[in-house]
Amino acid sequence: MLNLIRRDYILLKWQILIFIPFVLFFIFFGDHLDPAFIFLIASFYISFSTYTYDEKAETNRLLNSLPYTRKEIIASRYLGGMVHMIVAIAFTSALLFIFNKPYTVTDIAISSALFLVFASLFFPLFYVIKKGFFTPVVIISFLVISFIGPPIASFFANHVTAVTNFINNLSVPALYSGSVLVSMFIYAVSWGISVIIYERKAF
Amino acid sequence: MENVVELKGVTKNFKGFSVENMNLEVKQGCITGFIGENGAGISTTLKMIMNLLRPDAGEVNIFGMNYRQHEKEIKQRIGFVCDSNVYYEGLNVKDIKRIVAPAYKQWDDALFHRYVDQFELPLNKAIKKFSKGMQMKVSLAIALSHQAELIIMDEPTAGLDSIFRRELLHVLQELKEDRQRTIFFSTHITTDLDRIADYIAFIHKGNLIFNYSTHEIEENYTLVKGSLDLLDWETEQVFVHVHRTSTGFEALAKNIQDVEHTFGNDVIMERASLEDIMYHYKGGMKHAKFNMA
Structure with a gap:
């Protein structure tokens, strides 16, 4: 299984070189951006680069002819997603630190929670959407969610006051660790769904 | 084995x-x-x-x-x-x-x-x-x-x-x-x-x-050639498929003994290549004239 996660870094060795200038671009030209957003974009970069690579090749036929079970292939995707997120956060933190840009653990918690939620939505889609359509669907949905997500959230915050009051009463550490836990739960559910979809596929 | x-x-x-x-x-x-x-x-x-x-x-x-x-x-x-x-x-x-x-x-x-x-x-x-x-x-x-x-x-x-x-x-x-x-x-x-x-x-x-x-395959399958007057409903039963031309017929049989028994020395038998076998089975489906193995 670790071999499958390692595979992502063999595939991405050139993209990783572009990763650093990519993150630096956001650090220098995105002064108005929240550091959490930079962490999120960086996490996305690694995970989704592996998907776009796989979309071009007959990866599923290759992986399924090797001695791996379908469950392991999906597990490597989800565990790999977390590994990529940690790597991206580590690199981004180092770059922010080197260039003296402030960030907090809260930024990391928010970006991790958001990454896990977005990944939970997009990972199963990879196994459903027709080859070649995955990348545009992800980019468009990411932008759409980014635009309509906050107004929807504030609408609910104003109208479903019980939930808002409950959240307001939580202490800050409880709130952030709670969101990370909830997003991990969503991630686990998404993992289960992907296994079900993948087990039924023909290659 | x-x-x-x-x-x-x-x-x-x-x-x-x-x-x-x-x-x-x-x-x-x-x-x-x-x-x-x-x-x-x-x-x-x-x-x-x-x-x-x-x-x-x-x-x-x-x-x-x-x-x-x-x-x-x-x-x-x-x-x-x-x-x-x-x-x-x-x-x-x-x-x-x-x-x-x-x-x-x-x-x-x-x-x-x-x-x-x-x-x-x-x-x-x-x-x-x-x-x-x-x-x-x-x-x-x-x-x-x-x-x-x-x-x-x-x-x-x-x-x-x-x-x-x-x-x-x-x-x-x-x-x-x-x-x-x-x-x-x-x-x-x-x-x-x-x-x-x-x-x-x-x-x-x-x-x-x-x-x-x-x-x-060599022992069972054979390509049979002969004149058209040898063919009738009964004799054709030994073939997988028959291809007729103006000068005679070429057919594939899957049992050499059956061919010998039916036609004796009146036909020529040749070794059927895999290509012959595939060709006749394909034709046989088209003409619905073979009994499947």
Whole structure:
């Protein structure tokens, strides 16, 4: 299984070189951006680069002819997603630190929670959407969610006051660790769904 | 002789096409050629043997084990060569090896480099710059480098020049000397099989017509030529299919004794090539004049 996660870094060795200038671009030209957003974009970069690579090749036929079970292939995707997120956060933190840009653990918690939620939505889609359509669907949905997500959230915050009051009463550490836990739960559910979809596929 | 691959009552249905109740055995230590026309169900069957596709009904056993419980053990012992390039095109052979090799417990790096040398494969060139033949050689080198006991190949010679085809057949011949190794491969080029195959499995419209040794095919199938006046409803029953021309008929029979018994010395019998057999079965379906085996 670790071999499958390692595979992502063999595939991405050139993209990783572009990763650093990519993150630096956001650090220098995105002064108005929240550091959490930079962490999120960086996490996305690694995970989704592996998907776009796989979309071009007959990866599923290759992986399924090797001695791996379908469950392991999906597990490597989800565990790999977390590994990529940690790597991206580590690199981004180092770059922010080197260039003296402030960030907090809260930024990391928010970006991790958001990454896990977005990944939970997009990972199963990879196994459903027709080859070649995955990348545009992800980019468009990411932008759409980014635009309509906050107004929807504030609408609910104003109208479903019980939930808002409950959240307001939580202490800050409880709130952030709670969101990370909830997003991990969503991630686990998404993992289960992907296994079900993948087990039924023909290659 | 032990069976390495056993398909029992395997059925897979698609829209407008199905593999029906297939019973197929592949014997250990032999080269079995898998033939049939385009769309006969060859790729579907190979995919079911590789568990890339799951049958709707029936059982697939490889080395006496099933995929539900022993997927990894089975695949450790199989070398698979696909009909198209499944490797990442942007990568070079070295990186592809770095991805594939750790999956196998018995990966033999020295052996892999021997094949790389033998096939003259450049290690550092992106695979997308390789010709189709070279890409096939990469697949083959990888499939042969982990001591696989069963080598499965889907159309390994398709679209390749005759020199590479000979080279490939030579490699297979070498592998055949190791009697533990089983080779099962599909091809449209039946002359390849004349040289090396021990068994031929022939599939037609999703049905396995036969799985005979080359010797059994020679003993049973025959091409019969004679004059048209010998044909009537009764005599035609010995044939799989009859092709009439203005000067006479050519027909395929699957039992030489029946032909001798029916026609005596009035007809000429010739050895039926695999191509003759495939041609007549195809024609036989069109004219609905054969009894299936």
